[in-house]
Amino acid sequence: MTQSIEATSAPGGAAEGGEEQYYRGLGSLNVEPLWRNTDPRLLPTEPRSQAVPYVWRYADVRRELMTAGRLISAEEAERRVLMLINPGLAPEVETANNLYAGIQLVLPGEIAPMHKHAAAAFRFVIEGTGAYTAVNGERAHMHPGDIVLTPSWAWHDHGNFTDEPVVWMDGLDLPLINKLESNFFVDGPEQAQEQLRSADSTERLYAASRLNPAWKTWDKPYSPLINYPWSVTEQLLKSALDEWVGSPTDGVIFEFTNPESGGPIMPTMGAYIQALPAKMHTEAHQHTSSAIYHVVRGRGQTIVDGEVLDWSQHDTFTVPGWSVHEHINTENEPAVLFSHTDIPVLKALGFYQERACVRQA
Numbered sequence: 001m002t003q004s005i006e007a008t009s010a011p012g013g014a015a016e017g018g019e020e021q022y023y024r025g026l027g028s029l030n031v032e033p034l035w036r037n038t039d040p041r042l043l044p045t046e047p048r049s050q051a052v053p054y055v056w057r058y059a060d061v062r063r064e065l066m067t068a069g070r071l072i073s074a075e076e077a078e079r080r081v082l083m084l085i086n087p088g089l090a091p092e093v094e095t096a097n098n099l100y101a102g103i104q105l106v107l108p109g110e111i112a113p114m115h116k117h118a119a120a121a122f123r124f125v126i127e128g129t130g131a132y133t134a135v136n137g138e139r140a141h142m143h144p145g146d147i148v149l150t151p152s153w154a155w156h157d158h159g160n161f162t163d164e165p166v167v168w169m170d171g172l173d174l175p176l177i178n179k180l181e182s183n184f185f186v187d188g189p190e191q192a193q194e195q196l197r198s199a200d201s202t203e204r205l206y207a208a209s210r211l212n213p214a215w216k217t218w219d220k221p222y223s224p225l226i227n228y229p230w231s232v233t234e235q236l237l238k239s240a241l242d243e244w245v246g247s248p249t250d251g252v253i254f255e256f257t258n259p260e261s262g263g264p265i266m267p268t269m270g271a272y273i274q275a276l277p278a279k280m281h282t283e284a285h286q287h288t289s290s291a292i293y294h295v296v297r298g299r300g301q302t303i304v305d306g307e308v309l310d311w312s313q314h315d316t317f318t319v320p321g322w323s324v325h326e327h328i329n330t331e332n333e334p335a336v337l338f339s340h341t342d343i344p345v346l347k348a349l350g351f352y353q354e355r356a357c358v359r360q361a
């Protein structure tokens, strides 16, 4: 049976107290009239990120990190991280939408005890040779430029038994997994996990790209390869630069992939390495994915929505989703950028879009 409008009006509603009283009354019911909404973020004509383009200078971060090395004890070493907070997203701990990065210092003799979490992580090594990350029973030794995976729910611990400090960038999907309210953290039963295989075992096993171990079964959604060593990456970039100019928007760019699936290294994060040939000024484009870049070597600029970000070696910078951007290598040597993105998430959900734009400079 259909009730009349008059019959369903609450006491004190529009019928009795007028429009303004009606709207005041709605607040107490925790409902809002969509027809009065003026927040453009609700149904934007196109994406507009709350994140802003930003550069974290390595000279500043490193100086403060070394001070933390004197202030923070070895027991707290696993937390000796300066988190890179995007000024547009503060106070949330987010470097870009869906993505987090922090810079961590592990001093000689320190360990980070065994633990696991639902959030996925990787390390990109900035300084120091020979520290290890242990994952699923295997220690991977770390060298500058290596990318070392500690995927979702994988037990991991770190140690630096060398005589030099180690600095790496942590990349995690924390903002995404916390928005999804799906994160867990578990401390390990031991300080360091048992070694089930020889060190760097998967690095040797998958060393020949396009040759996968056929006896091995792998049912995880992430790559079985723990370390993507810089020695291989560097050689590939060098030989590619001799022959190719690469993409008009990104130069010679490669994605780190899961050798078993051919897809991204992890379901929530993609990782890329790119070389911009000497003096390259790329075409501009925009895409719905966000990116955090780490400058492996070289110097240049990235123009993001008209703002010029100057960068040099070991700086970290962020390019928000759907921002118009182009890269410029200002030097006569190739510039090399490592980046991580949320492309796998957007593609899996059907939300990835990209389009060419008019250059800004």
Ligand SMILES: [Fe+2]
Residues within 6 Å of the ligand: 115, 116, 117, 121, 150, 156
């Ligand atoms: Fe961890």
Ligand SMILES: [Fe+2]
Residues within 6 Å of the ligand: 249, 285, 287, 325
């Ligand atoms: Fe881009």
